[in-house]
Amino acid sequence: MDIFIDIILLTLLSATALAVARIRKLFCAIMMFGIFSLVSACLFVTMDAVDVAFTEAAVGTGIATILMLATMALTSTEEKRPPYQPLVALLVVVVTGSVLVYGTMDLPDYGDPMAPIHQHVAPRYIQQSPEEVGPPNxxxxxxxxxxxxxxxxxxxxxxxxxxxxxxxxxxxxxxxxxxxxxxxxx
Amino acid sequence: MHDHLILRIIAKMFIPFILLFALYVQFHGDYGPGGGFQAGVIFASALILYTLIFGLETAMRVVSPTALRILAASGVLIYGGTGVLCMLRGGNFLEYSMLAATPLAGQHLGIFLIELGVGTTVFAVMVMLFYGFSGRKDPSS
Amino acid sequence: MNLIGHYNYLISIFLMMVGFFVVICRGNLIKKLIGLNIFSTSVFILYITMGKVAGGTAPIVVPGPGPHIYTNPLPHVLILTAIVVGVATTAVGLALTVRIKERYGTIEEDEIRLKDESL
Structure with a gap:
């Protein structure tokens, strides 16, 4: 069940990001960015990162969006159409993306409890912190x-x-x- | 914004609850999600809502820029001062166990103090950012 | 590798590339900052994905007996501070944008370059 929510939220995120990249009206782009932050906060909740979700919802959706709107009010509300086709940029992005995808090939699966990240220092934090430091969080x-x-x-x-x-x-x-x-x- | 009656009344109703929630997040961060970063931002967002509804001049009378500068610096000083206090009591920098009789009580006190410092700085800087942007006159006008 | 297990990585790389594309291709400075924020959010998603343990709960101690599985708290801590620092640096970028607008009268990159060359 979790994995379905995860996949739906990630798909929503990519759709929002594409919309941000395409929209030329800055007001719409900024509001889409606010939605993007909110959806990513939901995603963090499904991945058990409640503190991060809390921060993202307060900071990304609230403060960052409001500061961008304030800047837009002081500068311009519409982006100019670029005079050239973005073919070179697209090529650079696709090549970089494929190299990164190649790099993730041998990463552990999502949620794998035997992943290296869970073996080194995290067990100490999880097992010892209630006795050593105290707070339940x-x-x-x-x-x-x-x-x-x-x-x-x-x-x-x-x-x-x-x-x-x-x-x-x-x-x-x-x-x-x-x-x-x-x-x-x- | 003197004609937006509904906005003004709703904001007046909500701001105390937002401030209370910020304090809850600040002091309950040990037990649930939350802590200095989030509390500072939520506290600041209450003030930002106030600024949006009642104007910059009024908000600056509530929290003046001078107070903000002092708060922003004092947050970092509380944090660093906690560390120095630990050194004065014979521990390392930021070794909270030295702050009280038992290590756990010391850790509790230390975490409380530094979360307070973080919250103060984040609150002051976020409001400072908003004042900075909204205090600018539109160059075209 | 299987596709479901790597879906998070793939999407976060996709988002990263969308942000990267906006940063290098769009001339508007506010749009560039939005792209930069999308880029950083995708890095946050990558980190949090790595910290997730299947069947785990949020890293807040659950009272009661039995072994409880918790998600790795370390990436959460790193990303928590990164978000707040990220908004602070974004604000500095936006402030620079406002100053550029006041000085040059535009926030489009190529127009700023034209004005610089004509000086």
């Missing part, structure tokens, strides 16, 4: 405790992104300050 204990350095780095990246936005766009303060100055003169 293993994702939290791995995220915050075993891999705390990673998360510190990610937080620093987010902070840096905030700083760059502040440097690039400001926070709409200039207009505010002008108002205050005018008020003072009045």
């Amino acid at each position: 293993m994702v939290t204990s791995v995220l915050a405790s075993y891999r705390g350095f990673d998360t510190l780095g990610e937080t620093a990246v987010i902070f840096t992104a905030g700083l760059s936005i502040y440097a690039l766009l400001g926070l709409g303060r200039r207009e505010n300050r002008d108002h205050i100055v005018e008020d003072d003169h009045a």
Whole structure:
């Protein structure tokens, strides 16, 4: 049963992605991207990644879509028709894709419990984390405790992104300050 | 947006619940799905909804850009400070077991603190992003 | 290999290539960023696919006796942070797009190049 839901969602995802690639109106493309994120969040739920699904639903569907819409409102709403045929790009994509498919040939099947990824460090996380760290949610204990350095780095990246936005766009303060100055003169 | 009566009333009804849900996700992340990243984003989305309905000026009176800058930096500082605190108590950087009498209690406290730091930074940066984009004037107008 | 067992990999490669195609072929900068996001989502799907164990549940401890099968939590952690970092970097890209629009008056790649050459 799971596998059918999985296949249906993946097919929906590919249809949405193709629509994003084809549509020239940016508003529609951005909304399709929001749908794409939401469907991928559903897919993550079927693959038992509830935390990831939660994040994807909040971040990909909510914040990313809204930021893209804000950018579209500030720039242009329609993409121009490219003057040339995309044959070379298509060729590059097809060749890269076939090489990648060749690379996945000997990967373990979907859901194989004997896959190498499940043999190395994951058993330690699954068996020991309730005694060593405590929280029932293993994702939290791995995220915050075993891999705390990673998360510190990610937080620093987010902070840096905030700083760059502040440097690039400001926070709409200039207009505010002008108002205050005018008020003072009045 | 002063004429959208339905939107304004529905938003007013929903925003407290969104904020409450964000706090639930933040503090219940140990037991169910959730944690600092998701909670920060949900908290920010409540404020973004407020900004969309009531305008940027009003939202900036609720959470000022200065407060956002302080929050964004303090989140990273809480995280790093937890690590340094562990060092001061004789452990390694981010070794939470040193924070309390028993290792499990220490881990619990440490995870709580760093999730708080992550949540604060993510919230502040997400709102900062939205303020940055919506504060820009359309160059064509 | 069998097709059902590899369907996830194939689709995630397909999505990756759609994103790649949008990035290299479309001239509009917002469209390029959407393509980049599709590309990164396909990588997320690839990782989460690898972590799945057949018959497993979400990696949250189930109280009660008996051996429980859990899905591998490690890819979840990596992807969880990657999603949030991804949106932060996308936002920086969008901010650069806004600045380019203010400076050049367009966000189409070839028009920007024309303006650069005429300077």
